[in-house]
Amino acid sequence: MYRLTVNGIDHEVKDAWAGESLLYVLRERLGLPGTKGACEQGECGSCTVVMDGEAVCSCLVMAATAVDADITTVEGLSLDGEPTDVQQSFVEAGGVQCGFCTPGLIVAVHHLLDRNPNPDELAIKEAISGNICRCTGYGRIFAAVELARDQRRAMQAK
Amino acid sequence: MTVVNATSLQQALEALRDHPGARLVQGGTDLMVEVNFNRTTLHDVVALRRVNELKRWHIVEDSQTIHLGAGVPYAEMERSPLCHHLPALAQAARTVGSPQIRAAGSLGGNLGTCSPAGDGLPVLSALDATVHLQSLDASRDLSIHEFMLGVKKNARQPNEVIVAVTLPILDGFQGYAKVGTRNAMVISAASACVVHDAIGGTVRVALGAVAPTVVRTREAEAWLASQTNLTAPLTVSPELAREFGRRAAAECSPIDDHRSTAAYRRHAIAVLVERLLLRANDHGKSPQ
Numbered sequence: 001m002y003r004l005t006v007n008g009i010d011h012e013v014k015d016a017w018a019g020e021s022l023l024y025v026l027r028e029r030l031g032l033p034g035t036k037g038a039c040e041q042g043e044c045g046s047c048t049v050v051m052d053g054e055a056v057c058s059c060l061v062m063a064a065t066a067v068d069a070d071i072t073t074v075e076g077l078s079l080d081g082e083p084t085d086v087q088q089s090f091v092e093a094g095g096v097q098c099g100f101c102t103p104g105l106i107v108a109v110h111h112l113l114d115r116n117p118n119p120d121e122l123a124i125k126e127a128i129s130g131n132i133c134r135c136t137g138y139g140r141i142f143a144a145v146e147l148a149r150d151q152r153r154a155m156q157a158k
Numbered sequence: 159m160t161v162v163n164a165t166s167l168q169q170a171l172e173a174l175r176d177h178p179g180a181r182l183v184q185g186g187t188d189l190m191v192e193v194n195f196n197r198t199t200l201h202d203v204v205a206l207r208r209v210n211e212l213k214r215w216h217i218v219e220d221s222q223t224i225h226l227g228a229g230v231p232y233a234e235m236e237r238s239p240l241c242h243h244l245p246a247l248a249q250a251a252r253t254v255g256s257p258q259i260r261a262a263g264s265l266g267g268n269l270g271t272c273s274p275a276g277d278g279l280p281v282l283s284a285l286d287a288t289v290h291l292q293s294l295d296a297s298r299d300l301s302i303h304e305f306m307l308g309v310k311k312n313a314r315q316p317n318e319v320i321v322a323v324t325l326p327i328l329d330g331f332q333g334y335a336k337v338g339t340r341n342a343m344v345i346s347a348a349s350a351c352v353v354h355d356a357i358g359g360t361v362r363v364a365l366g367a368v369a370p371t372v373v374r375t376r377e378a379e380a381w382l383a384s385q386t387n388l389t390a391p392l393t394v395s396p397e398l399a400r401e402f403g404r405r406a407a408a409e410c411s412p413i414d415d416h417r418s419t420a421a422y423r424r425h426a427i428a429v430l431v432e433r434l435l436l437r438a439n440d441h442g443k444s445p446q
Binding site: 002017018019021040041042043045048054055056057059060061062064065066067068108126127129130131132 | 258
Protein backbone atom coordinates (compact mmCIF):
# COMPACT_ATOMS: atom_id res chain seq x y z
CA MET A 1 0.00 0.00 0.00
CA TYR A 2 1.19 3.50 -0.76
CA ARG A 3 -0.40 6.94 -0.91
CA LEU A 4 -0.60 9.43 -3.78
CA THR A 5 -1.72 13.05 -3.68
CA VAL A 6 -3.66 13.77 -6.85
CA ASN A 7 -5.45 17.07 -7.43
CA GLY A 8 -5.04 17.89 -3.76
CA ILE A 9 -6.73 14.69 -2.60
CA ASP A 10 -4.91 11.95 -0.71
CA HIS A 11 -5.51 8.51 -2.24
CA GLU A 12 -4.64 5.06 -0.96
CA VAL A 13 -3.35 2.67 -3.62
CA LYS A 14 -3.96 -0.84 -2.37
CA ASP A 15 -3.20 -4.29 -3.76
CA ALA A 16 -1.28 -2.80 -6.68
CA TRP A 17 1.88 -4.20 -8.28
CA ALA A 18 4.65 -1.79 -7.31
CA GLY A 19 5.94 -1.46 -10.87
CA GLU A 20 2.75 0.07 -12.27
CA SER A 21 3.04 3.37 -14.07
CA LEU A 22 1.37 6.47 -12.70
CA LEU A 23 -0.75 6.51 -15.87
CA TYR A 24 -2.09 3.04 -15.12
CA VAL A 25 -2.74 3.81 -11.46
CA LEU A 26 -4.55 7.07 -12.25
CA ARG A 27 -6.84 5.42 -14.80
CA GLU A 28 -7.37 1.93 -13.47
CA ARG A 29 -7.03 2.29 -9.71
CA LEU A 30 -8.01 5.85 -8.86
CA GLY A 31 -10.83 6.30 -11.37
CA LEU A 32 -9.24 9.25 -13.13
CA PRO A 33 -9.47 8.33 -16.83
CA GLY A 34 -8.98 11.89 -18.12
CA THR A 35 -5.27 11.18 -18.57
CA LYS A 36 -4.90 9.20 -21.79
CA GLY A 37 -2.46 6.44 -22.62
CA ALA A 38 -1.20 5.74 -26.12
CA CYS A 39 2.48 5.02 -26.71
CA GLU A 40 3.52 4.21 -23.12
CA GLN A 41 7.09 5.19 -24.00
CA GLY A 42 7.13 8.96 -23.60
CA GLU A 43 6.71 9.81 -27.27
CA CYS A 44 3.14 11.08 -27.54
CA GLY A 45 2.42 13.26 -24.50
CA SER A 46 -1.21 12.18 -24.17
CA CYS A 47 -0.52 11.09 -20.58
CA THR A 48 0.96 14.45 -19.51
CA VAL A 49 0.40 15.42 -15.87
CA VAL A 50 2.06 18.01 -13.67
CA MET A 51 4.20 16.53 -10.92
CA ASP A 52 5.87 18.84 -8.41
CA GLY A 53 5.54 21.74 -10.82
CA GLU A 54 6.91 19.95 -13.91
CA ALA A 55 4.93 18.58 -16.85
CA VAL A 56 5.92 14.91 -17.19
CA CYS A 57 4.73 11.78 -18.97
CA SER A 58 2.79 9.80 -16.36
CA CYS A 59 3.50 6.59 -18.31
CA LEU A 60 7.18 6.98 -17.39
CA VAL A 61 6.65 7.61 -13.69
CA MET A 62 6.60 4.55 -11.48
CA ALA A 63 3.57 5.37 -9.35
CA ALA A 64 5.08 3.93 -6.19
CA THR A 65 7.95 6.43 -6.47
CA ALA A 66 5.55 9.39 -6.68
CA VAL A 67 4.56 9.26 -3.01
CA ASP A 68 4.87 12.75 -1.51
CA ALA A 69 4.65 14.31 -4.97
CA ASP A 70 2.02 16.91 -5.79
CA ILE A 71 0.24 15.56 -8.88
CA THR A 72 -2.24 17.48 -11.02
CA THR A 73 -4.19 15.74 -13.78
CA VAL A 74 -6.57 17.26 -16.31
CA GLU A 75 -9.41 16.56 -13.87
CA GLY A 76 -7.75 18.85 -11.34
CA LEU A 77 -7.54 21.92 -13.55
CA SER A 78 -11.18 22.89 -13.17
CA LEU A 79 -12.50 22.27 -9.71
CA ASP A 80 -15.95 23.78 -10.27
CA GLY A 81 -16.81 21.61 -13.27
CA GLU A 82 -16.73 24.52 -15.70
CA PRO A 83 -14.19 24.44 -18.55
CA THR A 84 -10.95 26.31 -17.84
CA ASP A 85 -9.94 29.21 -20.06
CA VAL A 86 -7.59 26.92 -21.97
CA GLN A 87 -10.27 24.27 -22.47
CA GLN A 88 -12.72 26.94 -23.66
CA SER A 89 -10.10 28.28 -26.09
CA PHE A 90 -9.59 24.82 -27.56
CA VAL A 91 -13.34 24.56 -28.15
CA GLU A 92 -13.61 28.03 -29.67
CA ALA A 93 -10.55 27.75 -31.89
CA GLY A 94 -11.42 24.26 -33.12
CA GLY A 95 -8.37 22.71 -31.52
CA VAL A 96 -10.20 19.46 -30.78
CA GLN A 97 -10.97 16.82 -33.38
CA CYS A 98 -10.90 13.22 -32.17
CA GLY A 99 -9.96 14.56 -28.73
CA PHE A 100 -7.53 11.87 -27.66
CA CYS A 101 -4.50 14.17 -27.40
CA THR A 102 -6.53 17.00 -25.90
CA PRO A 103 -6.19 16.27 -22.15
CA GLY A 104 -2.40 16.04 -22.43
CA LEU A 105 -2.29 19.24 -24.46
CA ILE A 106 -4.57 21.04 -22.01
CA VAL A 107 -2.26 20.11 -19.13
CA ALA A 108 0.85 21.12 -21.12
CA VAL A 109 -0.69 24.47 -22.12
CA HIS A 110 -1.78 25.28 -18.56
CA HIS A 111 1.74 24.46 -17.44
CA LEU A 112 3.16 26.76 -20.13
CA LEU A 113 0.87 29.73 -19.45
CA ASP A 114 1.25 29.44 -15.69
CA ARG A 115 5.01 29.77 -16.04
CA ASN A 116 5.21 32.06 -19.07
CA PRO A 117 2.13 34.26 -19.52
CA ASN A 118 3.45 35.75 -22.76
CA PRO A 119 4.83 32.94 -24.94
CA ASP A 120 5.68 33.72 -28.56
CA GLU A 121 5.06 31.26 -31.39
CA LEU A 122 8.38 29.51 -30.87
CA ALA A 123 7.84 29.16 -27.11
CA ILE A 124 4.39 27.68 -27.76
CA LYS A 125 5.75 25.22 -30.30
CA GLU A 126 8.56 24.22 -27.94
CA ALA A 127 6.21 23.79 -25.00
CA ILE A 128 3.86 21.44 -26.80
CA SER A 129 6.49 19.69 -28.91
CA GLY A 130 6.06 16.63 -26.72
CA ASN A 131 2.34 16.34 -27.45
CA ILE A 132 1.45 14.62 -30.69
CA CYS A 133 -1.86 15.26 -32.49
CA ARG A 134 -2.68 13.21 -35.58
CA CYS A 135 -5.88 15.09 -36.54
CA THR A 136 -5.55 18.83 -36.54
CA GLY A 137 -2.23 19.55 -38.20
CA TYR A 138 -1.63 21.75 -35.13
CA GLY A 139 -2.76 25.05 -36.72
CA ARG A 140 -5.90 25.29 -34.65
CA ILE A 141 -4.09 24.09 -31.54
CA PHE A 142 -1.61 26.96 -31.88
CA ALA A 143 -4.56 29.30 -32.43
CA ALA A 144 -6.19 27.97 -29.25
CA VAL A 145 -3.05 28.58 -27.19
CA GLU A 146 -2.72 32.09 -28.61
CA LEU A 147 -6.38 32.75 -27.82
CA ALA A 148 -5.96 31.63 -24.21
CA ARG A 149 -2.77 33.68 -23.92
CA ASP A 150 -4.42 36.81 -25.34
CA GLN A 151 -7.50 36.43 -23.15
CA ARG A 152 -5.37 36.10 -20.02
CA ARG A 153 -3.40 39.16 -21.10
CA ALA A 154 -6.62 41.13 -21.63
CA MET A 155 -7.87 40.06 -18.19
CA GLN A 156 -4.61 41.24 -16.63
CA ALA A 157 -4.82 44.60 -18.39
CA LYS A 158 -8.25 45.29 -16.94
CA MET B 159 8.98 -6.46 -5.30
CA THR B 160 9.97 -3.60 -3.02
CA VAL B 161 10.23 0.08 -3.93
CA VAL B 162 12.43 2.16 -1.67
CA ASN B 163 11.93 5.92 -2.02
CA ALA B 164 15.24 7.19 -0.71
CA THR B 165 15.38 10.76 0.56
CA SER B 166 19.14 10.88 1.00
CA LEU B 167 22.17 9.34 -0.66
CA GLN B 168 22.91 7.44 2.55
CA GLN B 169 19.41 5.92 2.48
CA ALA B 170 19.82 4.94 -1.15
CA LEU B 171 23.14 3.23 -0.44
CA GLU B 172 21.70 1.38 2.55
CA ALA B 173 18.77 0.27 0.41
CA LEU B 174 21.20 -1.12 -2.17
CA ARG B 175 22.91 -3.08 0.62
CA ASP B 176 19.58 -4.38 1.96
CA HIS B 177 18.19 -5.22 -1.48
CA PRO B 178 21.07 -6.67 -3.51
CA GLY B 179 20.48 -6.40 -7.23
CA ALA B 180 17.92 -3.61 -6.89
CA ARG B 181 17.47 -1.36 -9.93
CA LEU B 182 18.20 2.32 -9.44
CA VAL B 183 15.71 4.70 -11.01
CA GLN B 184 16.11 8.48 -11.34
CA GLY B 185 13.65 9.98 -13.84
CA GLY B 186 12.27 6.65 -15.02
CA THR B 187 12.29 7.54 -18.71
CA ASP B 188 14.37 4.48 -19.66
CA LEU B 189 13.31 1.98 -17.01
CA MET B 190 9.57 2.53 -17.36
CA VAL B 191 9.65 1.88 -21.11
CA GLU B 192 11.20 -1.51 -20.33
CA VAL B 193 8.59 -2.12 -17.63
CA ASN B 194 5.61 -1.02 -19.73
CA PHE B 195 6.62 -3.33 -22.57
CA ASN B 196 7.51 -6.28 -20.31
CA ARG B 197 11.12 -6.15 -21.44
CA THR B 198 12.46 -6.49 -17.92
CA THR B 199 11.67 -8.41 -14.78
CA LEU B 200 11.68 -6.04 -11.86
CA HIS B 201 12.68 -7.25 -8.46
CA ASP B 202 13.50 -4.35 -6.18
CA VAL B 203 13.75 -0.68 -7.07
CA VAL B 204 15.58 2.12 -5.30
CA ALA B 205 14.16 5.46 -6.45
CA LEU B 206 16.46 8.48 -6.38
CA ARG B 207 13.83 11.06 -7.33
CA ARG B 208 13.73 12.59 -3.85
CA VAL B 209 17.48 12.55 -3.20
CA ASN B 210 18.14 16.27 -3.34
CA GLU B 211 21.93 15.86 -3.04
CA LEU B 212 21.93 14.48 -6.59
CA LYS B 213 20.03 17.44 -8.02
CA ARG B 214 22.56 20.16 -7.23
CA TRP B 215 25.51 21.57 -9.13
CA HIS B 216 28.26 24.05 -8.35
CA ILE B 217 31.36 25.62 -9.80
CA VAL B 218 34.65 24.47 -8.32
CA GLU B 219 36.65 27.70 -8.52
CA ASP B 220 40.11 26.20 -7.95
CA SER B 221 39.92 23.84 -10.89
CA GLN B 222 37.44 25.85 -13.02
CA THR B 223 35.20 22.84 -13.27
CA ILE B 224 31.53 22.15 -12.72
CA HIS B 225 30.42 19.47 -10.30
CA LEU B 226 27.09 18.41 -11.76
CA GLY B 227 24.81 16.16 -9.72
CA ALA B 228 23.71 13.00 -11.52
CA GLY B 229 20.04 13.81 -10.94
CA VAL B 230 20.04 17.34 -12.40
CA PRO B 231 17.35 17.22 -15.11
CA TYR B 232 18.17 18.05 -18.72
CA ALA B 233 15.72 20.96 -18.50
CA GLU B 234 18.11 22.70 -16.12
CA MET B 235 21.11 22.17 -18.42
CA GLU B 236 19.24 23.95 -21.21
CA ARG B 237 18.73 27.04 -19.08
CA SER B 238 20.93 29.81 -17.77
CA PRO B 239 23.37 29.75 -16.05
CA LEU B 240 24.43 26.14 -16.76
CA CYS B 241 24.01 26.59 -20.52
CA HIS B 242 26.69 29.31 -20.54
CA HIS B 243 29.26 27.18 -18.72
CA LEU B 244 28.60 23.99 -20.69
CA PRO B 245 27.26 25.00 -24.11
CA ALA B 246 27.67 21.58 -25.77
CA LEU B 247 25.79 19.95 -22.91
CA ALA B 248 23.01 22.52 -23.28
CA GLN B 249 22.76 21.77 -26.99
CA ALA B 250 22.66 18.04 -26.34
CA ALA B 251 20.06 18.51 -23.59
CA ARG B 252 17.80 20.40 -26.01
CA THR B 253 17.76 17.40 -28.34
CA VAL B 254 16.67 14.91 -25.68
CA GLY B 255 13.08 13.73 -26.18
CA SER B 256 10.39 16.28 -25.37
CA PRO B 257 10.03 18.89 -22.61
CA GLN B 258 8.30 16.20 -20.54
CA ILE B 259 11.29 13.88 -20.92
CA ARG B 260 13.79 16.65 -20.23
CA ALA B 261 12.00 17.50 -16.99
CA ALA B 262 12.64 13.94 -15.77
CA GLY B 263 15.79 12.68 -17.52
CA SER B 264 19.31 13.21 -16.17
CA LEU B 265 22.96 12.41 -16.85
CA GLY B 266 22.85 9.82 -14.08
CA GLY B 267 20.20 7.97 -16.04
CA ASN B 268 22.09 8.41 -19.31
CA LEU B 269 25.24 6.99 -17.70
CA GLY B 270 23.38 4.23 -15.89
CA THR B 271 21.64 3.05 -19.04
CA CYS B 272 24.80 3.63 -21.12
CA SER B 273 23.05 3.37 -24.48
CA PRO B 274 25.38 4.18 -27.38
CA ALA B 275 22.73 6.72 -28.45
CA GLY B 276 22.54 8.53 -25.09
CA ASP B 277 22.65 12.21 -26.04
CA GLY B 278 24.64 13.39 -23.02
CA LEU B 279 27.41 10.84 -23.40
CA PRO B 280 29.37 12.25 -26.40
CA VAL B 281 29.54 15.57 -24.54
CA LEU B 282 30.94 13.88 -21.43
CA SER B 283 33.50 12.07 -23.59
CA ALA B 284 34.59 15.16 -25.52
CA LEU B 285 34.98 17.06 -22.25
CA ASP B 286 36.90 14.17 -20.62
CA ALA B 287 34.40 14.09 -17.75
CA THR B 288 35.07 12.41 -14.45
CA VAL B 289 32.28 10.19 -13.09
CA HIS B 290 31.88 10.07 -9.31
CA LEU B 291 30.59 6.83 -7.80
CA GLN B 292 29.67 6.26 -4.19
CA SER B 293 29.12 3.07 -2.22
CA LEU B 294 28.52 2.65 1.52
CA ASP B 295 32.20 2.24 2.29
CA ALA B 296 34.00 4.00 -0.53
CA SER B 297 33.86 6.61 -3.22
CA ARG B 298 35.76 6.45 -6.49
CA ASP B 299 36.27 8.61 -9.53
CA LEU B 300 36.46 7.15 -13.00
CA SER B 301 37.26 8.79 -16.29
CA ILE B 302 34.23 8.69 -18.57
CA HIS B 303 36.37 6.64 -20.95
CA GLU B 304 36.83 3.96 -18.28
CA PHE B 305 33.19 4.15 -17.19
CA MET B 306 31.49 3.34 -20.49
CA LEU B 307 32.24 -0.27 -21.37
CA GLY B 308 29.82 -1.26 -24.14
CA VAL B 309 26.20 -1.39 -25.22
CA LYS B 310 24.29 -0.74 -21.98
CA LYS B 311 27.36 -1.80 -20.00
CA ASN B 312 29.23 0.42 -17.59
CA ALA B 313 31.68 0.14 -14.72
CA ARG B 314 29.16 0.86 -11.95
CA GLN B 315 29.14 -1.86 -9.29
CA PRO B 316 25.75 -3.04 -7.98
CA ASN B 317 26.33 -1.35 -4.62
CA GLU B 318 27.25 2.01 -6.13
CA VAL B 319 25.26 5.12 -7.00
CA ILE B 320 26.42 7.48 -9.76
CA VAL B 321 26.41 10.72 -7.78
CA ALA B 322 27.89 13.35 -10.09
CA VAL B 323 30.15 14.22 -12.99
CA THR B 324 32.87 16.84 -13.12
CA LEU B 325 33.27 18.82 -16.33
CA PRO B 326 35.78 21.55 -17.22
CA ILE B 327 34.71 25.10 -18.00
CA LEU B 328 36.57 25.84 -21.24
CA ASP B 329 37.20 28.82 -23.48
CA GLY B 330 36.29 28.15 -27.10
CA PHE B 331 33.55 26.74 -29.27
CA GLN B 332 31.48 23.75 -28.21
CA GLY B 333 28.86 22.13 -30.37
CA TYR B 334 26.62 19.08 -30.44
CA ALA B 335 24.65 17.87 -33.44
CA LYS B 336 22.70 14.76 -34.25
CA VAL B 337 20.67 13.25 -37.05
CA GLY B 338 17.59 11.08 -36.81
CA THR B 339 14.50 10.37 -38.81
CA ARG B 340 12.89 13.67 -37.83
CA ASN B 341 13.82 16.96 -36.25
CA ALA B 342 12.47 16.54 -32.72
CA MET B 343 11.57 13.73 -30.33
CA VAL B 344 14.04 11.37 -31.89
CA ILE B 345 16.71 8.94 -30.78
CA SER B 346 20.01 9.65 -32.52
CA ALA B 347 20.96 7.66 -35.60
CA ALA B 348 24.33 9.42 -35.33
CA SER B 349 25.58 12.26 -33.15
CA ALA B 350 28.75 14.25 -32.70
CA CYS B 351 30.20 16.62 -30.14
CA VAL B 352 33.09 18.94 -31.04
CA VAL B 353 34.86 20.89 -28.31
CA HIS B 354 37.61 23.44 -28.94
CA ASP B 355 39.80 24.12 -25.93
CA ALA B 356 41.33 27.39 -27.08
CA ILE B 357 43.75 27.66 -24.15
CA GLY B 358 44.86 24.03 -24.12
CA GLY B 359 45.08 24.02 -27.91
CA THR B 360 42.99 20.92 -28.58
CA VAL B 361 39.95 20.02 -30.63
CA ARG B 362 38.16 17.01 -29.16
CA VAL B 363 35.50 14.97 -30.93
CA ALA B 364 33.19 12.28 -29.59
CA LEU B 365 30.63 10.33 -31.59
CA GLY B 366 27.38 8.70 -30.50
CA ALA B 367 25.23 5.87 -31.90
CA VAL B 368 27.98 4.67 -34.26
CA ALA B 369 29.71 2.03 -32.12
CA PRO B 370 28.96 -0.15 -29.07
CA THR B 371 29.77 2.87 -26.96
CA VAL B 372 30.77 6.50 -27.50
CA VAL B 373 33.87 6.89 -29.70
CA ARG B 374 36.61 9.47 -29.11
CA THR B 375 38.36 10.14 -32.43
CA ARG B 376 41.87 10.48 -31.05
CA GLU B 377 43.66 9.80 -34.35
CA ALA B 378 41.69 12.48 -36.16
CA GLU B 379 42.29 14.87 -33.26
CA ALA B 380 46.06 14.26 -33.37
CA TRP B 381 46.05 14.65 -37.14
CA LEU B 382 44.27 18.02 -36.93
CA ALA B 383 46.74 19.20 -34.29
CA SER B 384 49.58 18.31 -36.66
CA GLN B 385 48.00 20.32 -39.47
CA THR B 386 47.17 23.61 -37.80
CA ASN B 387 47.65 25.63 -34.63
CA LEU B 388 44.69 24.92 -32.36
CA THR B 389 45.30 27.78 -29.96
CA ALA B 390 42.63 30.43 -30.55
CA PRO B 391 41.56 31.65 -33.02
CA LEU B 392 41.12 28.63 -35.30
CA THR B 393 42.07 28.95 -38.96
CA VAL B 394 40.64 25.87 -40.56
CA SER B 395 40.16 25.75 -44.32
CA PRO B 396 37.05 24.09 -45.75
CA GLU B 397 39.29 21.37 -47.23
CA LEU B 398 40.88 20.70 -43.85
CA ALA B 399 37.44 20.50 -42.19
CA ARG B 400 36.24 18.04 -44.80
CA GLU B 401 39.27 15.82 -44.37
CA PHE B 402 38.86 16.03 -40.58
CA GLY B 403 35.26 14.86 -40.89
CA ARG B 404 36.34 12.00 -43.14
CA ARG B 405 39.05 10.92 -40.71
CA ALA B 406 36.70 11.12 -37.71
CA ALA B 407 34.15 8.98 -39.56
CA ALA B 408 36.85 6.40 -40.26
CA GLU B 409 37.22 5.83 -36.52
CA CYS B 410 33.63 4.77 -35.84
CA SER B 411 32.16 1.31 -36.34
CA PRO B 412 28.46 1.73 -37.06
CA ILE B 413 25.96 -1.04 -37.71
CA ASP B 414 22.77 -1.48 -39.73
CA ASP B 415 19.74 -1.50 -37.44
CA HIS B 416 16.12 -0.33 -37.27
CA ARG B 417 17.20 3.31 -36.98
CA SER B 418 19.66 3.62 -39.83
CA THR B 419 22.34 1.91 -41.88
CA ALA B 420 26.06 1.72 -41.24
CA ALA B 421 26.85 3.50 -44.50
CA TYR B 422 24.49 6.40 -43.79
CA ARG B 423 25.72 6.73 -40.22
CA ARG B 424 29.35 6.96 -41.37
CA HIS B 425 28.42 9.54 -43.99
CA ALA B 426 26.41 11.53 -41.45
CA ILE B 427 29.32 11.58 -38.99
CA ALA B 428 31.66 12.99 -41.64
CA VAL B 429 29.15 15.76 -42.41
CA LEU B 430 28.38 16.55 -38.75
CA VAL B 431 32.05 16.73 -37.72
CA GLU B 432 32.98 18.86 -40.74
CA ARG B 433 30.07 21.20 -40.04
CA LEU B 434 30.83 21.51 -36.32
CA LEU B 435 34.51 22.21 -37.01
CA LEU B 436 33.56 24.96 -39.48
CA ARG B 437 31.28 26.43 -36.82
CA ALA B 438 34.20 26.32 -34.39
CA ASN B 439 36.29 28.08 -37.01
CA ASP B 440 33.71 30.87 -37.37
CA HIS B 441 33.12 31.11 -33.62
CA GLY B 442 33.75 34.63 -32.39
CA LYS B 443 34.65 35.86 -35.89
CA SER B 444 31.13 36.70 -37.03
CA PRO B 445 27.76 37.08 -35.32
CA GLN B 446 26.45 33.67 -34.25
